[in-house]
Amino acid sequence: MLKIWSRGISTSRVMSAPKHVGGKSKVKQGFKGNSSAKEKVKKSGMTHLKFKDAVRELKFEKFASKVELPILKSESTNGDVVKYSKTVKSKLEQLGSFKKYQHHEAFEEPISLVSNNLINLKTEFFKNFGKDSNKFILKGEHRVGKSTLLTQIQALSKTQFPQVLYLHFSDVGKIRDGSNDYIFNKRLGLYQQPMFTKRFINDFRIANKEVLKTIKLSKDIKFTANKVHYDYKAGENTLYEFLRNCKDFNLKEATSSFQFFIEELKATSVPKLITIDNFNAVTTKPITEYKTTDFEPTHVTEFEMGKFIYNLIDNTLVLPNSGILLSESSDYGKSRNLDIGLGADYNAYELNALDSITIETLLKGKINVFQVENFNKAETSKLLEFYNKCGVLQLRDYVYNQRLPTQVEQGIDLSQLIELNYVKSGGNPGLLFRHVALNY
Amino acid sequence: MKANALVKIGLSQRIFGVGPQVAEKLCSKVGIYPQMRMSELTESQILSINKELNNLTIEGQLKQKINENIQLKRSIGTIAGMRHASGLPVRGQKTQNNSSTARKLNHLNRHV
Structure with missing residues (x-):
């Protein structure tokens, strides 16, 4: 049987197609009309930042529940959840004492708990304030609250x-990580970092405005x-006037303004609290990211700021009437320099990996170690009660464990x-917050 | 070069003959700090980078030099020269499999 295959050709689609014009299509000459311009489409989302940074940038603390809290004082007792007074808070914010990722967005204002750590450190630190031996370093495990303790001492001072x-110094790691410019000062024999110095002086000036206005200069300066x-x-002009008007700190040339500033600090008997956070950033890697013009590595002590810290x-x-409080950070890894500098034993095999300048400096300084401990059960319960009051305490909506309550009502x-x-976190405040508010 | 690229990375990625280490050396010689971005460079710094780059064998000069070296090896009849001419690996690598890079790149005029 012969089967004729016919291809079904539909003409309707061909007919509906636009007319083909041979050759290149004609382009209209002239300017583009406004109608052809695409309107900008507004993208969704409030910020380009990721969640962790966005909560800080968008100021989520505005939405936190309002709870009346006492202000941190020297009379505050163990287990009190406190806030900082307005004046102190603004100063600490300026100095960079409140760091990001400390979850301040969960509360209306930065809060802290008066722990045994604070009470012990307060008595030890302020007892010998003003003596050369008054140097403490805060050591402890990750998220135990070393930086918070440092901030509390600042507020109490x-x-x-x-x-x-x-x-x-909110992060001394910035001296060595290569994020600031550097110039060699031949007269001092040191590298200067104008960007870092300027920021430090600016923060220092704004945070200490009232006190600086009372300090008269001890030397003439032009x-x-x-x-x-x-x-x-x-005797006429004040240190505040000098710091406000002198722009030499940011000069892209060698300058001796910072040396003058140090001389002025030496001349005043006003109490000075020197706090250095993330101190082990320098001791872990004392060799900086910067290189000399001959491409040789540089040590932290070859920099003006690094030298200032090591000299202190x-x-x-010696700055009269001062106390030095250092704090280590668990972000910078472990180094034996700090441990040996604080009195630990060493063996001959690790000598190549150690930095003699740092160890000698630390040994000369005779720094007291303050071990920051985790919260005890009573402190943990006080903090959790406060979290519950603020609405930060989250409960699972499914039965994780038979003993857990499932409904808030x-x-x-x-x-x-x-x-x-308490069992899950071991009393570690950072982990506690994580368990309670983030990983519930 | 990208405006927000680090100077040492921008230089090493865009200039033939300037690798990461040469770029780092160049930056330290000129006094550019390690984390500096391209957009932060001043005119004087750009001029001094140019001055330093003039002293180096880079781009066309380097390519010419490489070609000349290959040509020399070929002309004096070394094995390396012959391998270049035949588009095969020069440094004793096997050729049964996986010599695709050599077949692609090894020529008398490598950089034309």
């Missing part, structure tokens, strides 16, 4: 000494800034929850 000057010549006299520690530079049996979270 204001109640202890109303005229205190804050000299705070300088020019913004085409204006300044001639400051000793080994008592080469039934009334939370906090004792069970405290016990569970």
Whole structure:
């Protein structure tokens, strides 16, 4: 049987197609009309940042529940959840004492708990304030609250000494990580970092404004800034005026302004609190990312700021009526330099990996070690009660464990929850917050 | 070069003959800090980088030099020269399998 295959050709689609014009299509000459311009489509989302940074940038603390809290004072007792006074808080914010990723967004204001750590450190630190031996380093495990303890001591020092000057380094790792410019000062034989120095002086000036206005200069100084010549006299002009008007700290040339500033600090008897956070950033890797013009590595002590810190520690530079509080960070890995500098034993095989300058500096300084401990059960329960009051305490909506309450309306049996979270976190405040608010 | 690239990375990625180490050496000689971005360079710094780059054998000069070296090896009849001419691995690698890179790159005029 012959089967004729016919291809079904539909003409309807061909007919509906637009007319083909041979050759190149004609382009209309002239300007593009406004109608052809695409309108910008607004992208969804409030920020380009990732969640961790976005909560800080978008100020989530505005949405936190309002809870009345006492202000941190020297009379505050163990287990009190406290906030910082307005004046102190603004100073600490300026100095960079409140760090990101500390979950301040969960509360209306930065809060802290008065722990045994604070009470012990407070008595030890303020007892010998002003003596050369008054140097402490805070050591402890990850998320135990070393930086928070440092901040608490800063706040308490204001109640202890109303005229205190804050000299705070929020992250000394920035001296060595290559993020600031550097210039060699031939006269001093040191590298200067104008960007870092400028920021430090700016923060220092704003945070200590009232006290600096009372400190008169001990030496005459002349300088020019913004085409204006300044001639400051000793005993007449204040240190605040000098720091405000002198722009030499940010000069892209060698300058001795910071040395003058150190001399002025030496001349005043005002109490000074020197706090250095992330101190082990320098001791772990004392060789910096910067290189000399001959491509040779540089040590931290070859930098003006690094030298200033090392001199403060080994008592080469003594600022009268001051106390030094250092804090290590678990972000920078472990190094034996700090441990050996604080008195630990060493063996001959590890000598090549050690830095003699750092160890000698630390040994000369005779720094006292303060071990920051985890919260005990009573402190943990106080903190959890506060979390519950603020609405930060989260409960699982499914039965994780038979003992856990499942509905908030039934009334939370906090004792069970405290016990569970205390066991899970071991009293570590960072982990506790994680278990309670982030990984619930 | 990308404006937000680190100077040492920008230099090493865009200039033939400038690798990461040469770029780092160049930056330290000129006084550019390690984390500096391309957009932060001042005119004087750019001029001094150019000055340093003039002293180096880079780009066309380097390519020419490489070609000349290959040509020399070929002309004096070395094995390396012959391997270049035949587009095969020069340094004793096996050729039964996996000599695709050599077949692609090894020529008398490698950089034309």
